[in-house]
Amino acid sequence: MAAAIETEHLTKDFPVGFWRPRPYRALDDLTLQIEAGEVFGFLGPNGAGKSTTLKLLMQLLFATRGTARILGRPVGDVSVRRRIGFLAENPYFYDYLTAEELLSYFAKLFGYRGADVTTRVSRVLDDAGLGAERRKRLRQFSKGMLQRVGLAQALINDPDVLFLDEPMSGLDPLGRRRVRDQILGLRARGCTVFFSSHILSDAEALCSRVAIVVRGRMVASGKLTDILSFGLKGWELVVANVTDEVRAELEKRARQVTPLAHGRFMVDLSPDADPPRLMHELGGRGIEVVSLNPVRDTLEDYFVQTVAAAAPRPTGGV
Amino acid sequence: MRAILLVAGAAFKESVRDRVPYSMVIFAVLMMAASYLISQLTAGQDLKIIKDLGLAALSIFGLLIAVFIGIGLVSKEVEKKSVFALLTKPVTRPQFILGKYLGLVMTLIVNLAVMTVAYYLVLYYMDVMATPALRAGWPAPALDPRLLVAIVLIVAELALVTAVALLFSTFSSPLLSALLTLGLWVAGHFNNDLRRFENVLDVPALAWIARGLYYVLPNLAPFNVKAEVVYGVPVAASHVGYTLLYALVYISVLLTAATATFRRRDFK
Numbered sequence: 001m002a003a004a005i006e007t008e009h010l011t012k013d014f015p016v017g018f019w020r021p022r023p024y025r026a027l028d029d030l031t032l033q034i035e036a037g038e039v040f041g042f043l044g045p046n047g048a049g050k051s052t053t054l055k056l057l058m059q060l061l062f063a064t065r066g067t068a069r070i071l072g073r074p075v076g077d078v079s080v081r082r083r084i085g086f087l088a089e090n091p092y093f094y095d096y097l098t099a100e101e102l103l104s105y106f107a108k109l110f111g112y113r114g115a116d117v118t119t120r121v122s123r124v125l126d127d128a129g130l131g132a133e134r135r136k137r138l139r140q141f142s143k144g145m146l147q148r149v150g151l152a153q154a155l156i157n158d159p160d161v162l163f164l165d166e167p168m169s170g171l172d173p174l175g176r177r178r179v180r181d182q183i184l185g186l187r188a189r190g191c192t193v194f195f196s197s198h199i200l201s202d203a204e205a206l207c208s209r210v211a212i213v214v215r216g217r218m219v220a221s222g223k224l225t226d227i228l229s230f231g232l233k234g235w236e237l238v239v240a241n242v243t244d245e246v247r248a249e250l251e252k253r254a255r256q257v258t259p260l261a262h263g264r265f266m267v268d269l270s271p272d273a274d275p276p277r278l279m280h281e282l283g284g285r286g287i288e289v290v291s292l293n294p295v296r297d298t299l300e301d302y303f304v305q306t307v308a309a310a311a312p313r314p315t316g317g318v
Numbered sequence: 319m320r321a322i323l324l325v326a327g328a329a330f331k332e333s334v335r336d337r338v339p340y341s342m343v344i345f346a347v348l349m350m351a352a353s354y355l356i357s358q359l360t361a362g363q364d365l366k367i368i369k370d371l372g373l374a375a376l377s378i379f380g381l382l383i384a385v386f387i388g389i390g391l392v393s394k395e396v397e398k399k400s401v402f403a404l405l406t407k408p409v410t411r412p413q414f415i416l417g418k419y420l421g422l423v424m425t426l427i428v429n430l431a432v433m434t435v436a437y438y439l440v441l442y443y444m445d446v447m448a449t450p451a452l453r454a455g456w457p458a459p460a461l462d463p464r465l466l467v468a469i470v471l472i473v474a475e476l477a478l479v480t481a482v483a484l485l486f487s488t489f490s491s492p493l494l495s496a497l498l499t500l501g502l503w504v505a506g507h508f509n510n511d512l513r514r515f516e517n518v519l520d521v522p523a524l525a526w527i528a529r530g531l532y533y534v535l536p537n538l539a540p541f542n543v544k545a546e547v548v549y550g551v552p553v554a555a556s557h558v559g560y561t562l563l564y565a566l567v568y569i570s571v572l573l574t575a576a577t578a579t580f581r582r583r584d585f586k
C-alpha cells in the first residue's frame with residue numbers, strides 16, 4: 001500500500017524584493033514518507049517552513065521543485081480532497097455566515113445531502129465544544145473559537161488524512177485537552193494525522209514520529225523513542241530528615257545538593273550513580289526518600305540542540 | 319455544477335448580508351427625495367427628468383455594487399485566507415471563480431430588481447398626481463414597460479463590468495482593481511470615439527493603436543438606451559439581441575482569462 005503522505009525533494013522559493021525579485025528558499029529539498037495511521041509531528045521554530053510545507057501539500061502553493069503525493073495520488077487531485085481535512089494556521093472564515101451555515105456549506109461541497117448534512121454538522125460542532133454558539137455569526141467569534149471552527153470543518157468529511165497547522169494555537173487548556181483527545185480518537189480510528197507545532201509537549205503526547213525543520217531544512221526525523229531513549233542524563237532524588245552528617249556525605253556523592261522548603265533537599269545524581277543502593281544505605285540512617293526520578297532528554301532539549309546546531313540558511317539561486 | 323452553485327449561493331448570502339441592503343435603502347431614499355424636489359421645481363418636464371435620473375441612478379449604483387462587491391468577493395477571500403479552507407474542499411479553482419461570479423450576478427439582479435420596484439413606485443406616484451393635460455404631453459406613459467428593456471441592458475452591462483472586476487481582482491490589489499475597472503467602464507462608454515479618433519489620426523501607428531483598443535476594450539455604448547426609452551423612441555429587438563450576445567461572448571472571454579490566472583496562483 002502507498003504511503004499516506006509522501007514528498008520528494010519538495011522545494012519552494014518565494015520571490016522577494018519588489019524591483020528585482022530574488023528567490024528566497026522557504027523549503028529546501030524535503031523528502032518525507034508518512035505511513036497510514038501515523039500521527040506525525042512536524043516541528044520547527046518560527047519561520048522554519050512548516051506552513052509552507054502544509055500549503056504545498058494542499059496545493060495552495062505550487063512547488064518550485066519536487067513532488068508531493070497524498071494517498072498515492074498527486075496533491076490537488078479532487079478525489080484526494082474528498083478524503084482529507086485541513087486546518088490552516090490562524091484560520092479565518094466568512095464573517096456573515098454562522099458556524100452552522102459554514103459547516104453545512106462545506107458538508108454539501110463534499111456531496112452530502114439532507115439529514116446527513118445536519119447530523120455531521122451537529123457532531124463536529126459538539127466535538128469542538130461549539131454546540132452553544134452554532135447560530136452565532138463568525139464575525140463575533142474569538143480567535144480560539146475560530147480555531148475550533150477550523151478543526152470542526154476539517155473533520156466534517158471523516159477524513160482519512162488530516163493536516164493541522166498548529167492546531168493548539170490560541171486554545172485554552174480545556175480546548176487543548178479536547179484537541180489532544182480528538183487526535184488520539186482519530187489515531188484509534190486509523191486516521192493519519194500530520195500536524196505542525198512548536199509546542200513540544202503536544203508532540204510528545206501524540207506523535208509516533210516527528211521531523212524537525214529549521215530554516216527550510218529537515219534536520220532530524222524519526223521515532224520519538226529513538227530520538228529520546230539514549231538520553232538518560234541523571235537522577236533527581238528528593239529527601240527529607242537529613243542530618244548535617246548525611247548532608248556532607250550526599251554532597252560528596254552528588255553533582256549538586258539543593259536545599260528545598262520544609263527541610264528537604266534535592267540531590268542531583270549522575271547517570272551512573274546507583275540510586276537503589278544509595279537509598280538502601282541512607283535509609284538505615286533515618287532519611288526519608290520523598291521521590292526519585294530519572295532525568296531524560298526531553299524533546300525540548302533535543303529541539304533546542306538541533307535548532308542551535310543547524311546550519312545557516314542556504315540561499316536559493318544567486 | 320453543484321459545487322459552482324454552492325459557491326454561488328454562499329457568495330450571494332454573504333454579499334446580501336453585507337453592504338448591499340444599505341445601498342438599496344440609500345438608493346430608494348435618494349430617488350424619493352429627488353423626485354419630490356423636482357416635482358416641486360418644474361412643471362410638465364418632470365416625468366422625463368425623473369425617468370432619466372432613475373435610470374442613471376440605477377446604473378451608477380449598480381456599477382458601484384458590481385465594482386466593490388465584485389472585487390471584494392475574490393480578493394477579500396484571498397487576503398483574509400478564507401480561501402484556504404474552501405480550496406482544500408472538493409472544489410476546483412475554476413469552479414470557485416465561476417461560482418463567485420454567479421453569486422455576484424445573482425446579487426446584482428436582486429439589487430436591481432429592488433431598485434426597479436422603487437423606481438416604478440415613484441413613477442406610479444407621478445402618474446397618479448398628473449392632470450390629464452399633463453399626461454397628454456408625455457412622449458411615453460409613466461409606467462412604460464419599455465423602461466425594462468433599458469434596465470435589462472443595464473444588468474447585462476453590469477454583468478460584464480463584474481467579470482472585468484473579477485478578472486482584475488484575481489491578480490491585482492483591490493484598490494488597483496477598482497480603479498482599473500472604473501477606468502475601463504469609462505473607456506468602454508467612449509469606445510465609439512476611438513473609432514472616430516482613428517480616422518483623424520495622421521500617424522499610422524497611433525491609428526493602429528486606436529483601432530486595437532477599439533477592438534479589445536469592451537464597447538459599452540450599445541448598452542445605453544436610456545435616452546431612446548425615456549423619449550419613447552423605439553429600440554430594435556435586434557439591437558437588444560446583439561448587445562446581449564456581445565455581453566455573453568465578452569463575459570465568457572473574461573471568465574476564461576480569470577480562471578487561467580487564478581489556476582496557477584500561489585496563496586501566501
Ligand SMILES: Nc1ncnc2c1ncn2[C@@H]1O[C@H](COP(=O)(O)OP(=O)(O)OP(=O)(O)O)[C@@H](O)[C@H]1O
Nearest residue numbers: 014016024026045046047048049050051052053586
Ligand atoms: N509569501 C512569502 N514571501 C516571501 N517569503 C515568505 C512568504 N511566506 C513565507 N515566507 C518565508 O518562508 C519561511 C517559512 O515560512 P513559514 O510560514 O512556512 O514558517 P512556519 O514554519 O510556518 O513558521 P511559524 O511557526 O511562525 O508559523 C519564512 O522565513 C518566511 O519568511
Ligand SMILES: [Mg+2]
Nearest residue numbers: 050051052089
Ligand atoms: Mg506557520
